[in-house]
Amino acid sequence: MTYTKQRILDAAEELFGEHGYSATSLRHIIAEAGVNLAAIHYHFGSKQDLLDQVILRKAGPMNARRLALLDRFEEEAAPEPASVEKILEAFIAPAILIDKSPEFVKLMGRVHAEGLMPEIAQRNFQPTIDRFLSALRRALPQMTAAELAWKAHFSLGAMAHTLTVPTEIDAQAAHESPDVIVQRLVAFVSGGFRAPVTMDKQTEVNR
């Protein structure tokens, strides 16, 4: 990897995380990186592809950490399946605690939030997601596939929203340590997973 390419990736990670994807122009990035505009298109092809590369550079280690944690928790629980809490912790903690790099955490939150998770990244994440879904199926054998999929969807939403700047939270609460935030989020989504469904009646709203 050339020096120029490296500088572009670093600047892009910082600026995308700080201001979001749309709000960051390639001209901001070249100013921060001290390179020429065309260099971005030479090395990456497009702004979208640059985002892909920024994500993929760190997503690999992040997902490896997730899978390692899941393996460990499953070993510790054997022969029983790992608990819902542990499985969700293995998925969530590496996303928030990744090597003390808050820029990347914010970036991942923004990428989820802006609906930009690109196909390339999606492909990269799919094996990890599949592995976690099958772990959850073992932990919750009575749950239907549709219900599991929805609960995973809700959980991803809660996680993504948490990764972005939490402006809705009191300033005080927002300054809690990442460890505490992980615990709060894991407890919340675990409660959601364990909650029973009540599908036997119309919603009250339509009475």
Next chain:
Amino acid sequence: MTYTKQRILDAAEELFGEHGYSATSLRHIIAEAGVNLAAIHYHFGSKQDLLDQVILRKAGPMNARRLALLDRFEEEAAPEPASVEKILEAFIAPAILIDKSPEFVKLMGRVHAEGLMPEIAQRNFQPTIDRFLSALRRALPQMTAAELAWKAHFSLGAMAHTLTVPTEIDAQAAHESPDVIVQRLVAFVSGGFRAPVTMDKQTEVNR
């Protein structure tokens, strides 16, 4: 309201919901609406202000419905406070079931997701949010303010993510009726709210 202004609002609501805010150009909107480009700036000032007006046009009735439901549920439960489930249902259902207008539902999801909830809309939503937070405080008197704020934050994330196109869900599950989705989401976030916090130990990840 002039005919031109009306046409612009309708076209903007449809296109913002369909393709997102950033991906929709003002020139797309004027083509759909059959008006002149400058008419947008005459009537609305800017693209951002146009989005504000699109949201405010329907947010008022939506929040009114939320508050009406909350009032009814609180009356029915009196003298006890309304249950967490009912409070959350009163908040979530109108966002998803709003007058059979899936375009606006998608738009609200995208606005939350792209982090665009503009200040004007924020001001418009704040009284409703405050009303619901105080209802939740009554339903969960033992919960600390920080914990309640975080759980509301997680719930908003799950809801916003759900409003967007649920590509991560199986095609089958995605075609469930809005009623069922409301029930699933209410059950999920209610479980999250009722889940106990376990703040008494370090996360396992750091061992």
Next chain:
DNA sequence: GTCTATACTGAGATAGAC
């Protein structure tokens, strides 16, 4: 008051010289 024609600035992208 409403709307149109036109132009300005900055965005992402590309071709070609070096």
Next chain:
DNA sequence: GTCTATCTCAGTATAGAC
């Protein structure tokens, strides 16, 4: 590999027709 110049299209601003 890198840089200059240029293209198209975005949001925006304004002058003026009706």
